[in-house]
Amino acid sequence: MGLLLIGMQGAFCHAQRQVVLPLDSLVVTSGFGPRIHPVLRKGDFHRGVDLRxxxxxVKTVMAGRVSSCGYNPILxxxxxxSHGKLESIYGHLSFAMVSPGEWLEAGKVIGVSGNSGRTxxxxxxxxxxxxxxxxxxxxFLFAIRNSER
Structure with missing residues (x-):
């Protein structure tokens, strides 16, 4: 399935790519931007979204190469x-099932969600x-979800 994604500050401008959701369901529990951090209990800028x-x-949203994986005290x-100039990041996994340098097609299972790091x-x-x-x-996520209906 191909989905034409236009916008996102030029990230997908005039690019047609096969895209899939990272999870089978899409329930946002914490959005992008300013928030009170649930662990630190002080102001923070959330640089992604948290999904139930x-x-x-957990699946890769587009084809690409694993640029890094491992453990980070926060993530x-x-x-x-890496999807060229765009990079997708998946955090708080129980474990990863891929290695740096590995080429992945869209929808490839890369790991299992979990509770690792600061959560x-x-x-x-x-x-x-x-x-x-x-x-x-x-x-981006809702465009994918709407294209799958």
Whole structure:
């Protein structure tokens, strides 16, 4: 399935790509932007979205190459995938099932959601970074969901 994505500050301008949701369901539990951090209980800027998930298969949203994966004290077990100038980031995994340098097709299971890193409960942290700048992934995720209906 192809979906034409236009906008997102030029991230997908005139690009047609096969895209899939990172989870089978899409329930946002914490949005992008300013918030009170649930663990630190002080002002914070959330550079992605948190999606409800508990031991769920996590899939790459587009084809790309694993640029990094491992453990980060904040993100926990994570995977970063390069899609050219765009990078997708998946955090708080129970474990990852991919290795740096590996090429992945859209929809490939890359790990299982979990509660690693700085969290209050199991979920998937999903972020998009375009040329080093974090973007609000909500429009991207809902465009995918709407194309699948």
């Amino acid at each position: 998930a508990k031991q769920s298969a 926990g077990n994570f995977v970063c995938i 209050t409960a199991a979920h998937l942290h999903f972020a998009l970074r375009y040329q080093g700048i974090f973007l609000d992934p909500i429009q």
